[in-house]
Amino acid sequence: MKTSAIFVKSVLSAGIAVFTTAASANLYQFQFLANPDALKSSQDKSLDVLHTITIDSDKISSFSPSTLNATSTWLDGGISMTMTHQGKTVSLNSGLDPDSPYVTIPGYYYNEGxxxxxxxxxxxxxLEFAPNSPFIDGNDLPYDPFVYGFLFAYQDNQAYQDFGSLWVAGDTSVLPNYQIPAVPEPSTALLGVMGALGLLVAAKRKRG
Known part of the structure; x- marks a missing residue:
């Protein structure tokens, strides 16, 4: 019994040592808030909208304004963006015009975005949206904050500033600060170890 316990402890210790991580060095995520009154001295925080932008650098040809403004960059998975307001999240990518070379959202009166x-x-x-916007109305989003006024980012937000430096100035040095953490995955060796442990437990029950 003592020998079995020592073996199990050794197996578990070995298992802990052989965890690997999934490759995600190419994924980065920026989050910052926007508000129609972000440029004013005071804001109604209930109108805050959280922008979450995920970047897959493997699908980015270059960090430049032209790449950021290319519809293909967004629709091919290089950039994806969601907006969250009071618990509801919508994808901005879903509203983009696939026939436009530049990032635009078709509107009722004029192109939005x-x-x-x-x-x-x-x-x-x-961001700018107008009344009767197919994107806003189709997602059942409130006109305040999405239509009444422009949706400005809070200018002093560090993530917003770094996001601007990345695309406007090509400053890739900011990327490590926004890398999405790798997800631990069991390696093949760990699966083998756990299989051996299962066999040991089964044999022990059989003897019992």
């Missing part, structure tokens, strides 16, 4: 993707400043990544 980002006001500026080429230079840093208050308008960088600011």
């Amino acid at each position: 980002f006001r500026n993707l080429s230079s840093k400043g208050i308008w960088f990544f600011a």
Whole structure:
């Protein structure tokens, strides 16, 4: 019995040592808040919208304004973005016009979407939607904050500033700060060890 216990302990110790991690060095995620009154001295926080942008660098030709503004970059999986307001999350990618070479969202009156993707400043990544917007109405989103005014990012947010530096200035040094953590995965060796442990337990029960 004592020998079996020692063997089990050794097996478990070996198992812990052989965990590997899934490769995710190419995935990065930026999160920052936006609000129609983000540029004012005070804001209604209930109107905050969380932007979550995930980047797959394996599908990015270059970190430049032209790449950021290319519809193909978004629809091919290089960039994906969700917006979350009061617990509801929608995908911005789902509203993009696949026939437009530039990132636009078809609107009822005119094309909607980002006001500026080429230079840093208050308008960088600011969103504009209009009444009767197919994207807003189709996702049952409230006009306040999505339509009434422009949806500005909070300018002092570090993730927003770094996101702008990445695309406008090509500053890839910010990327490690936003790398998505690798997910632990059992290696083939660990699976073998656990199989041996299972056989030991079965044999022990049979003897009992």
